[in-house]
Amino acid sequence: MRTRLDTLVVSALQQGSAVPAFTCYDFTTALAVVGAAEQAGRGAILLVAPKTAATPNGLRLIAALRGLADGASVPIAVQLDHAAQWQVIADAVSAGADSVLVDGSSLPYEDNIALVRGVRAALEAQGADVVIEAELGGLAGDEDRAFGADAAGADAAGLTDPAQVEDFVARAGAQLLAVAVGNVHGKYKGEPRLRWDVLQDIAVRTHIPLVLHGASGIPAAELVKAAAMNVGKVNFNTELRTGVLALLEQRLAAHRADGENLQGLLAEWDREARSFAAAALGTLSR
Ligand code: 13P
DSSP, rough: OOOOHHHHHHHHHHOOOOEEEEOOSSSSHHHHHHHHHHTTOOOEEEOHHHHHHHHHHHHHHHHHHHHHHHHOOSEEEEEEEEEHHHHHHHHHHHTTOOEEEOOOSSHHHHHHHHHHHHHHHHHTTTOOOOOEEEOOOSSOOOOSSSOOEEEEHHHHHHHOOHHHHHHHHHOOOSSSEEOOOSSSSSEEESSOOHHHHHHHHTTTOOOSSEEEOTTTOOOOHTTTGGGGGGOOOEOOOOOHHHHHHHHHHHHHHHHHHHSSOOOHHHHHHHHHHHHHHHHHHHHHHO
């Protein structure tokens, strides 16, 4: 069943859990994620990257994911990730996204607030009931291609300033807040060094659920601490891609030799993505 992203996240937090969100560039991966969520009996979030949503096929993917969410036996939300362009947001919402990360984190503070408020007002004017996530603090790394970023890169991109959180949340009017606490998109160079002290400081300053991006590479033993600090949504992309690409690399030749067996290869893709999603669901669930 398709569900509001904020409802899903708030109810998970009430049980001491967080909800994993997975970037889906294709329908095979999305089917695997929803299958894993159904097997676990837990909700999950399907993320669509803005570069995907900016194409006609990407908009059709969003419509297909919405249909997949509608038919699922567990709560599933479909979110447009990291969008700053109004046209991409408007098109994705028309195609079926029911939540958007309005990402003004690279803008000056006041411009970030103005972007979130502007998008919210424009969506309301269209009568669209869309859950908004905002982001405060910059995340190092690329969202779609994994190059290494280290703690220095994370610091340079800008940790979330806890002193700004109350004002930002009150004025931006988002339902969820993505934070930068040493997390990066893509691969971590060296060990991730998450600033749990900063996260704790943020968590006491707002009641809206927090979101941790860049979960790939953060050990499960660390991720389990997130929900206790009001982190109700945890975003995965790189590790899921890595697993699928490695599997395709290893198994392609055998399936070609087996009569160009695309069906067999897709079944293995499903197993790989399903087991990654199942592990993430298990880590974040209480
Ligand atoms: P990773 O690619 O580092 O897992 O980050 C995913 C993400 O934050 C998507 O928004």
